[in-house]
Amino acid sequence: MELKAYAPGIYPRSEALVQATRDLDRGRTSPEAVDRQVESDLGELVGVQERAGLTLLSDGMLGWQDHFRLLAERSEGLDARPLTRFLDTNTFFRAVLVDGEPRLREPVPAPALPAGRWLAMLPSPLAFSRATHGAASAQLLAANVLAPQIEAYAQSGCSLVVLSDPFLAREQGVKELIASLAELPSSVPLALQLPFGDAGPLLDELAEAPVQAIGIDFYSTSLEALTSGYPKEVMAGVIDVRSSALESPEEIGGFVAELTARNPAGISLSPNGDLQFVPEPIAKEKIARLGRSQSALQEVA
């Protein structure tokens, strides 16, 4: 069984980029200087992932403030405003106000990464709907905002879109989610990641979802919850982005051996959510350990 590994989602900014954005807020530097620092951070992040041997590259979403805002800013009918606590983290996002029919006006540009070798992350349609407090339906947001964004990514060589849904494990709604996923194009494989939630009770229903892989946070989900012969690829969240402690490749290896014994349709390794929840030096080391775990397991296989 081929073992893939990747690190989708928002990556922490370096201290230099943090300082640059603070300086920009205070009028002490220019947008161009911040852009240059973003380029530098991106180059460093790509290097870290390549050295780790990850299967696909992520741009770390260094220009995204949260999972929703860039999409809202580039859409008709959406406006990101009230600061709202993001479940399970000491972070906030701007809840999305709906003041008309949502429609993506201009897609977020694809990252400058080699075609066929990169992945992207977007909110799941249901998570996006939750960010509007239900004012826009998951189906509508999928059809009018996420679908054109995914198409734009597909045309730029994206190989996988990971849909993040941190709400599903707590607030339910699998049927609504699955219906909305039907609105998305099939031009790129999709994965559905459930960060920071116990996916166990949802796994049976999610087996019907039109996605290639289900991302399970195994720091919130017991391995016992996964039935033998699960029909989807399991994107196993084996790197804990809410912990500063560094994972041991040996422990991950032992865990993956148990996971493999359950014989899911496929296995890939990933963090259990956005790496932005640890400081950048720790995130860098976690990616390195993710890669070492993948390599060690490939050698054993």
Add this chain to the structure above:
Amino acid sequence: MSDVRFRTQEIGSLAKPSWRVKTFAGRPLDDQDIEEAKRWGRRLEVDGHERLLEVLRSGQFGAAELTEIDDWAAVYGIRLLEKAELDVVYDGEQRRTEMYDHVAAFADGFEPRGIVRSFDNKYYAKAAVVESPSVGGPQDVEEFRFVRERTDRIVKVPLTGAYTMEDWSYDEHYSHEGALGASAERRYEGRRRFVVDVARNVILPNVEGLVAAGAEWIQIDEPAATTKPDEVPLVVEGFNEATRDVEAKKSMHICFSDYSALWPHVLELEDCLELQLEFANRDSRELGTGDEDRPGYADTLRLFKEHGYPNVGLGVLDIHSDFVEPAELVRDRILYAVDVLQDPSRIQVNPDCGLRTRSWDVVYEKLVNMVEGTRLAERELNRAHAAPAAR
């Protein structure tokens, strides 16, 4: 029935003046910094502030001068809140770095790990717990005494809660080993032990020291309270353990959270005067006292009404916006709350949260309007109450 009178109160932090920030960071002051110290000293009628200007102009900031500057920052904070006519004051947390770091840097058992983003371009320093936390003595007694000696208003001491300390820390001690693929019960138990240790061994000693020094009111800040909705019982346990057998008013502040997760668990809070919550951030800015006018208040106030406990500290100022709420908007938010709860004695008035992200000019205008709006609401309620008797 006596006249309605709402208590107006602050929640915690104010921005630190530039002269305080720069001197502690070892950065040079410019004329504008000193002018600001002078302007606010005059505006707030701070007795003896010329001495502060003298210290700042000296350009020499050794340990003694920094201590003096710290004291002046606290005095300015107290005076700003007094000048805005609040009933309940503190010092704007001028001596504290930030609510999490203030505790993590003082207690044993925590080690710094770096900065992580909170939102937009705002970051906070985060630590890891590496052993059971403890303290050698109470942390904030001197800070409290300083405030108590300089105001005749009610003093409320804000303290970071045990659950928030747990939730905002990395765990390298309680449940890290074997966490991958483990059961939810095992993870929960590790978090519970962390919360109880912080409550008993870090916060309670501070609370006991403060009350022994004369503190009448302790506010436990739990902004992380509903971060994991199924862990709200841990928030309650942390509050009860941190204030156990303490003879003082006790309240809890929560913000930017899903308040529907709080009940029924908060009914188990022992002797909690009120929950001070953020509402204005999620409300409309239009005037009006109908359900449709007050979307930020309706659902949560109905939970207060339905359960009858605790009382509510009504957030009426959005602390993340420079928009200065007109007094009439504050009035309408209060009148709406009275209409829902049908009991004005269950309501006191405050900003959504600490105001540290706003300039002092904006803060002052907001607070003045908050107090004025509160008086407008009282007048309207008392007039309505008096009207039937006059007929």
